[in-house]
Amino acid sequence: GQNIDQPTEMTATEGAIVQINCTYQTSGFNGLFWYQQHAGEAPTFLSYNVLDGLEEKGRFSSFLSRSKGYSYLLLKELQMKDSASYLCASPDNYGQNFVFGPGTRLSVLP
Amino acid sequence: AAGVIQSPRHLIKEKRETATLKCYPIPRHDTVYWYQQGPGQDPQFLISFYEKMQSDKGSIPDRFSAQQFSDYHSELNMSSLELGDSALYFCASSRGQPGLRSYEQYFGPGTRLTVT
Numbered sequence: 001g002q003n004i005d006q007p008t009e010m011t012a013t014e015g016a017i018v019q020i021n022c023t024y025q026t027s028g029f030n031g032l033f034w035y036q037q038h039a040g041e042a043p044t045f046l047s048y049n050v051l052d053g054l055e056e057k058g059r060f061s062s063f064l065s066r067s068k069g070y071s072y073l074l075l076k077e078l079q080m081k082d083s084a085s086y087l088c089a090s091p092d093n094y095g096q097n098f099v100f101g102p103g104t105r106l107s108v109l110p
Numbered sequence: 111a112a113g114v115i116q117s118p119r120h121l122i123k124e125k126r127e128t129a130t131l132k133c134y135p136i137p138r139h140d141t142v143y144w145y146q147q148g149p150g151q152d153p154q155f156l157i158s159f160y161e162k163m164q165s166d167k168g169s170i171p172d173r174f175s176a177q178q179f180s181d182y183h184s185e186l187n188m189s190s191l192e193l194g195d196s197a198l199y200f201c202a203s204s205r206g207q208p209g210l211r212s213y214e215q216y217f218g219p220g221t222r223l224t225v226t
Contacts, residue, residue: 030212043217045214098145098202
């Protein structure tokens with residue numbers, strides 16, 4: 001089975017950088033996904049890591065260390081619209097049973 | 111770009127009634143997933159289909175059933191509704207055969223079900 005953990009809430013200032021951590025324990029590793037979800041809306045795909053290292057995509061970057069069971073999402077140049085929940089997810093059984101972490105609610109303050 | 115379509119967007123039912131939720135995946139996506147998300151909770155996987163066959167099963171109650179049709183759309187049928195079934199129900203789609211690798215899932219806007 002999968003066990004995924006994230007901080008529940010974080011606060012940061014507009015224009016700053018924030019790092020959201022995710023630790024996971026899986027019976028078999030099939031990659032690590034990050035999703036953004038605004039309240040009452042659908043999760044939207046941000047990034048996917050299957051190999052160790054940093055994946056950069058604009059203001060968002062995601063890092064993975066398989067040996068440590070650890071990932072983080074890095075958000076740069078924060079904007080007010082980045083206030084949302086950020087979900088870390090790891091698929092069980094090669095993407096069939098997508099297990100989400102509890103989500104980190106990020107509040108961006110002016 | 112076309113996205114996942116779900117209908118209805120909102121649904122109000124009474125206890126013990128039935129409900130049917132529909133999902134239309136992104137064109138050329140062959141895999142559909144259903145999730146249930148309660149207030150303040152993360153999405154919980156219910157069931158998935160690949161090429162019209164059930165692919166994997168999660169925490170779906172026996173009162174619920176689902177299928178994927180020849181045009182790849184999917185329907186989630188919910189019977190004997192309970193108050194605890196009130197939640198957001200998301201459908202997601204992806205392209206690729208589960209079991210080979212993991213694929214990013216694209217979520218629909220969700221159906222908000224309220225059971226009174």
